[in-house]
Amino acid sequence: MVIALAHEGYDNDLILAKEVPGIDLIVGAHSQSMLQTPDQQGDTLLVQLSNQGQLLGMVEYEAGTLPKNRTEFKVDELNAEYNDAPAGKTNPMKALVDVTNLRMAAANKKLDEKIWAAHQAESAAGYQGFLSCRDCHKGQAAFQEGKLHAASFLTLMAKKQETNLDCVKCHSVGLGQPGGFKSMADAFRDANGDPIPLAKIKGAMGKNFPAEHTDYRKNPGKIRPDVERFIAALKKAGVKKSFPTVQCESCHGGRPEHPFGEGHAEASKVATTACLACHTKEQMPSWYDAAGKLKEDAVAKAKLSVTCPR
Incomplete structure (x- = not known):
């Protein structure tokens, strides 16, 4: 055989x-x-x-x-009911399996705690988020909340692309970065740093918002009211830190200890490289000539239009 x-x-x-x-x-x-x-x-x-x-x-x-x-x-x-022992005898493997399950649960708990502790430490060293910034920088927040950057995540939602990380990376801050977020599952955080589901944010926004196919570039008058509704929904859902949408730290970099630690001094001038990470020749062709060379004057004009008031 x-x-x-x-x-x-x-x-x-x-x-x-x-x-x-x-x-x-x-x-x-x-x-x-x-x-x-x-x-x-x-x-x-x-x-x-x-x-x-x-x-x-x-x-x-x-x-x-x-x-x-x-x-x-x-x-x-091969579950708890399987018994290959002689009649009337207890399966000798059952006790071993029970102990193994308990040890696995304990090991997983320690691992989860270790991962979460590292996540918390990393998060603490990363970003504050625009909801924190706007508490003190009210004039700058009011200015930016009427600009396209502030509606960038709403643009994705209007196109049903809010979970497409290829798009989200340039419509948020900190994706895949130390102290940032890994996916839309942890893109919104509460006061304890725990993730708040995107579905909860959508529920707080209300149905059919933002309107499908909304183009804020063509309808700039919709930016401020829609951004205000977005912020109100975040607060209603208990969000204390939102990585989605282009925001202060997208341009100025992460400032986790601001205003109490290092980096609380006057904000440095925003480098053009911060813009070019997302404003490529494919995404922003008007910034480049036919040979693919950057038009410095076009970039300077665009930066001036979104520069915060002092």
């Missing part, structure tokens, strides 16, 4: 059975193609279970020229 223990996946097992004569049984793995009963390819039987040791398969095979239907195949779930 020839038994092949294969780890090539079900499709390759079929090829093996077809091209290699004389194999009676193939016990397969890798592709987790769960078979409730043996499959047959020519004179070869094939069996396979799912992954992670969740199931136990038992094959009773009578060798010789007997029909293949004399083969028995049984599948049992």
